[in-house]
Amino acid sequence: QKKLPEAVKAYEAALARQPAYPEALSNLGIVYRDLEDVNTALQCFHRAVQQRPTYAEARYNLANAYRDQTRLSEAEAEIRKVIELNPAHTKAYNTLGNILSESARSEEALAAFETAAKLDPTSLATASNILSCLQYVPGVDDQTLAAAHTHWVGTHNNIFTAPVHQISDKTPDRPLRVGFVSADLGHHPCGFLSVGLFENLDRAQVSATVFSSRRAVREDHLSQRIAAVTDWRRVEALSDAELAADIASANIDILIDMSGHTSGHRLAAFARKPAPVQMTWLGYVGSTGLPTMDYIIADRWHAPEGVSITGPEKILRLADGYTCYEPPAGVGDVAPLPALHNGYVTFGCLNNATKLNSTLVRSYAEIMALVPRSRIVLAFRGLDDSGVKKRLLDWFLGAGIETARVDIRGYAKHHAFLAHYNDIDIALDTFPYSGGLTTCEALWMGVPVVTFPGRTFAGRHSVSYMSNAGLSDFVALGRTDFQNLAAAKAQNIPALADLRKTLREKLKASPVCDAKRFAGSFTAGLREAWRAYCAG
Secondary structure: OOOHHHHHHHHHHHHHHOOOOHHHHHHHHHHHHHOOOHHHHHHHHHHHHHHOOOOHHHHHHHHHHHHHOOOHHHHHHHHHHHHHHOOOOHHHHHHHHHHHHHOOOHHHHHHHHHHHHHHOOOOHHHHHHHHHHHOOOOOOOHHHHHHHHHHHHHHOHHHOOOOOOOOOOOOOOOOEEEEEEEOOOOOOHHHHOOHHHHHHOOOOOEEEEEEEOOOHHHOOHHHHHHHHOOEEEEOOOOOHHHHHHHHHHOOOOEEEEOOOOOOOOOHHHHOOOOOOEEEEOOOOOOOOOOOOOOEEEEOOOOOOOOOOOOOOOEEEEOOOOOOOOOOOOOOOOOOOOOHHHHOOOEEEEOOOHHHOOHHHHHHHHHHHHHOOOOEEEEEOOOOOOHHHHHHHHHHHHHOOOOHHHEEEEOOOOHHHHHHHHHHOOEEEOOOOOOOOHHHHHHHHOOOOEEEOOOOOHHHHHHHHHHHHOOOHHHEOOOHHHHHHHHHHHHHOHHHHHHHHHHHHHHHHOOHHHOHHHHHHHHHHHHHHHHHHHHOO
């Protein structure tokens, strides 16, 4: 019933009567995790494991708490103990996949998710994890992704029912009731890249309703800003059938999925077709595979003319980019180019560890080999875990780059995280999954990003932002050109210094940061889709 404080009291009362009670300790830890008090949760799980070392569920919970704190090596060790105790523990393999993914080991993660799916073929969450993980595996193309998404639909066809929406007014130019379904509208890339849209929608044209699966305890200032200009409904506790009924009763005209196959998605509600027109946008990268999803919202860089996004959805191309970026307040001025005082060039990558892989590191190493004395900064939460850090350093060392040239940093609060760019001259994009919000943040901090268009939707984020910002000269043709272009840009220190002085204003004046323009483009796209629906 989500009455968490009352649950704490009940478990503590039980433990007061029977201190040696590992089930109560483990369950109490779960409640503290739900309350975002991971330190106390860890204490509970540790005590439960001490009382009963063979208690697999307590160890499973302990592994997840370690993961919460990005203590990834400890989390992996603990979850492998769970699997030793119970080789058929489906959730343990699923958690192992998440841990490995966050440790820059996407191919190993995929194998773990696939094992979990074999143990429980009915699990929607595990099947979606496979699809999400595939986006990060080098060598995967749209055809492979399409086949995997089609398999997902075929395996879980029990989620499809007769459409539950009832729309009678097909007036093409009337105001639209638009619903957004997401668990990530807060301090998350989805929140940062959509808040400007919500605040700039013309309410005479679009009435926005948010169906938020985000836990109330995790709602933050961005959630509050979006809630202030929408009909914000908390739906975390609703089943997929209940959510679909709630959406249908709100008479939503166009329903927009903002999660795809990522954590907390509600695609099983979309399978019930609670709105006459359904779209996927921002939270995922390409087709959901759902035959009930009518459109993918994209732009001409994510979905170039003549390049198909293999899946059942049609492509709805917006005029400029497909998101809008709101720069953070209070981060200070752009720092001078570090190469001017260092005497060498520093490359950087501040993308999350899931996007890192050995193939990518080899490309980075080849760039550094072309630029003598150059260094690289990698920073993200979890990268400073001892096991993750050693693996990354070993990859560089194996590619001929001594570890003294590689600076790996871990967690930092947002403003401190952005300050890492003060030490970076040129940012290097990731592949096969490109940077989105990370690219915008690099540009805001005065750091250009070298990128190239990948083989999938996920591989073309940076190309879109760089092109919209007027920086297409940093967009390479392919991987080899990417390496050569990065090295060439590093040779022209005066040009980098000049660009750094003007890049923030350049970005600010571009379509990337023009929320009003984006809201107009977004509304025009919705209207186009609605007219097509009304025309049959």
